[in-house]
Amino acid sequence: MKTPNKNRDLTLTTAAVGLLLVFLWWANGHLDNYKIQVLNLIAINSILALSLNLIYGFTGMFSLGHAGFMAIGAYVSSLLILPPVQKEMIYILQPLIWPFSVLQAPFFIAVLAGGFAAALLGLVIAIPVLRLGGDYLGIATLGFAEIIRVVFTNLTPITNGALGLKGIPNYANIWWNYGWCLLTLFFLIRLINSNFGNVLKAIRDDEIAARAMGINTFKYRVVSFSIGAFFAGIGGALMASLITTIDPKMFSFLLTFNVLMIVVAGGLGSLTGSIIGSAVITVLLEWLRFVENPIDIGSFHLDGIPGMRMVIFSLLLILIILFRREGIMGMREFSWDSLISRFSRGGEAR
Amino acid sequence: MSLDMFIQHLFNALTLGSLYGLIAIGYTMVYGILRLINFAHGDIFMLGAYFVFFGVTLTKLPWGIAVVLAVALSALCGTVIDRIAYRPLRDAPRISALISAIGVSFFIENLGLVVFTGLPKPVYRPDWLVEVINLGNIRILPLALIVPAIAFALVMGLLWIVYKTKPGLAMRSISKDIETTRLMGVSVDKIIALTFGLGSALAAASGIMWALRYPQIHPFMGVFPGFKAFIAAVLGGIGSIQGAMIGGMLLGLIEIMAVAFFPALSGYRDAFAFILLIVILLMKPTGLMGEKLEEKV
Structure with a gap:
């Protein structure tokens, strides 16, 4: 589509x-840590x-x-940026085995390595699993994510087992996170609007028809799956560095559920929707913390409900999917054309 | 490993297997009819156990009556979930109902966390169920005999309903062709509600017996048995009740025996089922007893 x-x-x-960068620069200097953390989470989500x-x-x-790919990205990148001294300190049960104990990389390379590790795993998983369709695929991928979690819990000499990794350097500041976010967005916009993207959409709308047109749907699905896994790994790597502590428990189905919620709320098949969805859901999730804190209204005291x-969040997902x-x-x-025509015609046209 | 030990493990496997099997039946019936993985099914299992707990502790009901009430209440929960969260989505893409199911599952678990608190609760067990019986060198709980027996009886009852009664005929008919069944004058929604009710009752029965066997209950206790039972349903062939039971037994046997023979693998126990799932899906996606689902163009 050429405009x-x-x-x-x-x-x-x-x-x-440019405006976004100015805003981030302002936010970085003027907002408190909690708000900056929320901004960071929006980018990663x-x-x-x-x-x-x-x-x-x-x-x-x-x-x-998704949680499985995030776990791979998070662990690979964290192992590359953890200082050797810290590594010796946290591996109490069993020492970290050789290549990992000395490997070090700058943050950018580490995150990239996390992404590639996840993509590689995505590729390995995709080739058997993508023969399946629909909800069987969902269950099989969920199964793989759980297997990764169980393996990470038991692979103590590499992952430090259930204790997880602590004291991961907090390199993932607002610039790294938004930089990666913009890069992801840019890459995906180009991908979706390319011929490759059109094939993907054809497969989504009717795989059998796409196959009948002579498209090797399996190949396209595998590549799409691996690219998705790559960025999930990037997200996991940034997340690990942002919150500085990871353990296998963190990468449960709940994490996948949160991402799924964002995608569904934003709109399946809309990149704009995913961005808006992340902002809305991330802020909402933080804002909802108030129900878990004690509330005082005058002399009236309500205990927080952990x-x-x-509960509210999952109810919201059900309501969205129902209504x-x-x-x-x-x-x-989003496109500039629609925005401008909206303004010039008083918002009646879409 | 001595023979006595082996027999003891076999009894454990039989118990675990029949518990998986009972949950798996609910998955397989709902999937057979609606092509929906009812994620909330594992949470009905959890609710069943909690209903008995509160029946005994809060309302001081005799244990037997509490069990019957709990099963009935869980069956009701199953049908209510279908009415609210799945029925409006019958004509929507199948994935929508699946997402709704995931939402319901998280909703029940977290509501459980709020209402029941996350603290594991100890479960009341009637003495006659847990007095160890010595058979030669083999020590088993009466539970290990009673659980498979009850499971067997329940499955026989269910098979009778499905194969010998009119509603059962309607169920089988819906699983073949929902539209034609509706044209035949069957009120499809009622039959689907019945299916959810029956499946949920079996899941609750399983949950109650699970709580007797592993006497601690918590709001997330249904998650892993739920996943594994679904895997058992796939293993047995989705849509087949006998298959679900066989799949459950096989899964129970594999889990118990793998850990018994290779104790070093015990940490990986929760991964066995998923590995098994992926192997089956790739080798024989229709499962052991399943019918082939055609890809419609």
Whole structure:
């Protein structure tokens, strides 16, 4: 799709990115740590949601294995940035075995390595599992994520077992996170609007028809799955460095569920939706913490209810799927054309 | 390993297997009819155990009556879930109902966390169920004999319903072709509700017996048995009740025996089922007893 106003769009996009950077620079200096943490989480959740959206929303593969890829990315990158002294300190049960105990890499390389490790695993998993379709695929990928978790719990000489890794250097600041987020977004926009992206959408809409057109659907699905796994690994690596502590328990089905929730809420098959969904859901999840804290209204005291946050959250998912299945954006995408025509015609046209 | 030990493990496997099997039946019946993986099924299993717990501790009901009430209440929960979260999505893409099911599952678990608290609760067990019997050198609990017996009786009852009664005929008919069945004047929604009720009752029965065998209950106790039972259903051939029971038994046997023969692998116990699942899906996706599902163009 070529818009007649290509130059204008480029200018506007550059301006918008510039504006975002100015905002981030301002936020970094003026907001408190908690708010910056939320901003960081929005960026990381965007990466995760975009990657799941590529697999599920654009290629139609129902994958529930995101937490597994994140775990791979998180552990690989963390092992590369943990200082040797820290490594010696935290591996109490069994010492870290040789190549991992000395390997070191700069943060960018470490994150990239995490992404590639996840992509490699994605490839290995994809070749057997993608023969399956629909919900069987979901269960099989969920199974793989659980296997990864069990293996990480038991592979003490490498992963430190159930204790997990502590004191991971907190390199993932707002610039790294948003940098990776923009990179992911840019890459996926290019991918989705390319011929490759059209094939993926054809497979999603009707795989049998796509196959009948002579497309090697299996190959395309495997590549799409691996790219999704790559960015999930990136997201996991950034997440590990942001919160500085990881253990196998963290990468349970709940984590996949959160990402799935964002993708569904934003709109399956809409990159814009995934970004908006991440912002909305991340803020909502943080805001919902109030129900778990004690509330005082005048002399009236309400005890916080631990766990209530997830009750409301899962109820929300059910309500979205029951009453607004297409999510916030449906399959629509943001474009400057639609925004401008909306303003110039008083918002009546879409 | 001595023969006595082996027999003891065999009894454990039989118990675990029949518990998996009972849950698996609910998955297999719902999947056979709606092509939906009812993620909330494992949570009904959990609710069954909690209902008995509260029946005995809060309302001071006799244990036997509490069990019957709990099973009935769980069956009701199953049908209510279907009515609220699945029925409106009958004509939607199948994945929508699946996401709804995941949502319901998390909802029940977290509501359980709020209402029951996350603290594991000890379960009341009638004495006659847990007095060790010595058979030569083999020491077993009466439970290890009673659980498979009850499971067997329940499955026989279910098979009678499915193969010898009119609603059962309707169930089998729906699983072949839902539209035609509706045209035949069967009220499809009622039959589906019945299916959910029966499946949930069996899951609750399994949950109650699970709580007797492993006497601690917590809001997330249904998650792994639920996953594994689904795997058992796939192993046996989805849609087949006998298959679900056989799949459950096989899975129970594999889990117990693998750990018994290779204690070093005990940490990987929860991974066995998933590895098994992936192997089956690749080798024989229709399972041991399953019918082939055609890909419709």
